[in-house]
Amino acid sequence: MCTVASFVISAFFKHILGASMNMCDDEHNSTHIKMILPLTFKTVDGSWGNWLDWGACSVTCGGGTRSRSRLCNNPSPSNGGEHCQGSNVNNQNCNSNECKTFVNGFLLSDDSRTWASAKAACEAISARLVIFDSQQEIDGIMTAFNIQSFDHWIGISCTAGTNCMRVDGLAASSGFQAWAPNEPNWADxxxxxxxxxxxxxxxxxxSRPYICEQI
Incomplete structure (x- = not known):
């Protein structure tokens, strides 16, 4: 039970300490004191973290955009602090090189890539790494693009020089072949x-240039 004296003491502590205090008798007539101190927290304004890596370009040629983002976590805002000012996304132009056109169904790249990246680049334009059907086709590409020799990836991969497969899923031995002497030998x-x-x-x-063909 709280008495008048209890309220007087509670008021005193609140005035002096800025605290809330209860002083009451419980059901066993023992006096207990409960003091509730006000909690204060430091306000923290948010700050930007580092930019994340750039995403992929929206196109492989002809001019596209790519973007990157950042988080308001260095530190994050807390206890009523301000959120980071400015945008969390940054955009940039990319791949402004002119798109090359297919000639007689073929495209010779003007950039160099690994075999897997070249395969993906052809597929990104609804094509595939070239599968030659004849020597005449090879000679025709040289004529159409006015080149004297090749150094380009084609659509065949092997396992340590064996079990060579075309990118259409057929064995390389099932169609036209133009291997150099004693090849394939050891690679993939x-x-x-x-x-x-x-x-x-x-x-x-x-890294090599590559040849795509329309499918």
Whole structure:
């Protein structure tokens, strides 16, 4: 039970300490004191963290955009602090190079990539790494693009020089072949360029231009 004296003491502590205090007798007539101190927290304004990596460009040629983002977590706002000012997204132009056009259904790249990246680049434009059907087709590409020799990835991959497969899922041995002497030998990815226009296997991680064909 709270008495008049209890309220007087409580008022005193609130005035002196800025605290809320209860002083009452419980049901067993023992006096207890409960003091509630006010809690104060420091206000923290938010600050931007580092920019994350750039995303992929929206196109492979002709001019596109890419973006990156950042988080308001260095530190995050708390206890009523201000949120970070400005945008959390940054955009940038990319791949402004002119788009090359297909000639007679083929496209010779003007950039160099690994075999896997070249395969993906062809697929991104609804094409595939080239699968040659004849020597006449090879000669026709050289004429159409006015080149004297190749050094380009084609659509064949192997396993340590064996079990070579075309990107259409068929065995390389099921169709036209133009291997250089004693090839394939030891590696996993195939390019045309040995002795100007013969095939050879090499490391897939090498950077080379490539040939796409429409499908």
């Amino acid at each position: 990815c195939v390019y045309i360029g040995m002795s100007k226009k013969l095939w050879d296997d090499t490391y897939c991680g090498e």
